[in-house]
Amino acid sequence: MYSPPPSDDDAKRMPAAFAHAANALGAAVHGPQVWGWHGRTLSRRADHPEHGACWLRLLSMPEQKAGGKLWEGTERAHAAFPAVRKPALHALHDHTDDGYAYRAELTAYVDEPVLSRDPVLRHELDLTDAWFTTIRKTLSTIATVLTDRTAVRQEWISRAVPEYTGQPAPHIQHWECAHGDFHAANLTHGATLLDWEGWGLAPRGYDMAMFYAYAQLAPGTATRIHHEWVSPLTSTAGRAALLVVCAELLQSASRGDHPDLTPKLRALVEGCAAPAAGSGRVRS
Structure with missing residues (x-):
């Protein structure tokens, strides 16, 4: 489920757009690439001169479909849930290129392991x-x-x-x-x-x-x-x-x-x- 996009063109396009967004936001990325569901998003750790350790996530859609619920979710959650434990949103960057729209979200890096790398839990947890x-x-x-x-x-x-x-x-x-x-x-x-x-x-x-x-x-x-x-x-x-x-x-x-x-x-x-x-x- 969490894998690069099936298209070779998309697998090349997304990292190039990610590099563009990182440069625009002044973020130095490092560490492995982390793909989202069927390659729709791409994320990596990043360091920022003002915000320190960050997480940079890039969402991509065809240009004519940009906007809407998924596009605005992180931005609107930042305002709607100030008291909930979630990564702080530092900056956004939008750009379009060759028929695709991109939204980059720079958030605080959460130095806590996730319960599972996959939505389907395949190992037991000892939750307190x-x-x-x-x-x-x-x-x-x-x-x-x-x-x-x-x-x-x-x-x-x-x-x-x-x-x-x-x-x-x-x-x-x-x-x-x-x-x-x-x-x-x-x-x-x-x-x-x-x-x-x-x-x-x-x-x-x-x-x-x-x-x-x-x-x-x-x-x-x-x-x-x-x-x-x-x-x-x-x-x-x-x-x-x-x-x-x-x-x-x-x-x-x-x-x-x-x-x-x-x-x-x-x-x-x-x-x-x-x-x-x-x-x-x-x-x-």
């Missing part, structure tokens, strides 16, 4: 009570933010849940602000939350459901997550959120991602969908 306490506070803070951004739409839920899970789509009555990409590769052992490009409104419990679903290949950790969030995950709203997350991850699996997770997702679907069967509506 203090870690869960901090994360619960983070999710509570996020949920109170009012926003016009959307992480998941009812229209997508109505179409994708039956298509990818075979279950009736829940009609979501309670929406809350969510990080939107809440998994082990975006969480550190210091309880810092990374990668804010996709945040917005989602079904209540969406972030917790995503963390739980992605952890199914580490059953001990999955059990701990479920124990810590048993009430929100087993409520009617929580089961609906988990069904939505399973549809999202099964859609991704249909494109070749995480095939080893698919049987576990199917098992979750059977467990979380039954209470909502019948009318297809959920109530919190």
Whole structure:
């Protein structure tokens, strides 16, 4: 999932654009290249004369598609969540070249290891009570933010849940602000939350459901997550959120991602969908 783009042209284009952005921001980059999902982003460590140790991330889109939720996510999160543990945003740089638009984000370097290099958790974690306490506070803070951004739409839920899970789509009555990409590769052992490009409104419990679903290949950790969030995950709203997350991850699996997770997702679907069967509506 985290790999260079499939096109050789893109694999050459992105580093060249990254070097341009680093120069424009006055950042000296070093260390290995870190590719995002299917090569859509490229990141490296950097040093800056004013900000010190930094992380430079480059997002690329065709020029005519630039802007919108993913493009503005980090910038808007900087203003929306001042009290949440996340990398500080120092600077942005936008440029276009040969039909592509680029946004470079210079953020503070977080010197904390992530829980996993991949969203799918394949090893057990020994997470402390203090870690869960901090994360619960983070999710509570996020949920109170009012926003016009959307992480998941009812229209997508109505179409994708039956298509990818075979279950009736829940009609979501309670929406809350969510990080939107809440998994082990975006969480550190210091309880810092990374990668804010996709945040917005989602079904209540969406972030917790995503963390739980992605952890199914580490059953001990999955059990701990479920124990810590048993009430929100087993409520009617929580089961609906988990069904939505399973549809999202099964859609991704249909494109070749995480095939080893698919049987576990199917098992979750059977467990979380039954209470909502019948009318297809959920109530919190």
